[in-house]
Amino acid sequence: MMNADLIGYLAATLTTVSFFPQAVKTLRSRDTRSISLRMYLLFTTGVIFWSIYGWKVGDGPVLIANLITLVPAIIVLSTKILSYW
Secondary structure (H helix, E strand, C coil), rough: CHHHHHHHHHHHHHHHHHHHHHHHHHHHCCCCCCCHHHHHHHHHHHHHHHHHHHHHHCCCCHHHHHHHHHHHHHHHHHHHHHHCC
């Protein structure tokens, strides 16, 4: 039987890695027209809260995955916000 943390790290790796291709494409093209600002605000806020949750309950997989995801999420969100100016 697999250790619960191992399963958590595997799940965190898959979901985090799945996010990166879209983030990289957006960052390279700087095209954010197809991204909903509301959705990305909600997503990034959710990632922040998941990070806090992972830290508070001592859940390494949740904390690490969300901290890693937070970096490109903030960059893409910033790019989207800056596209309005």
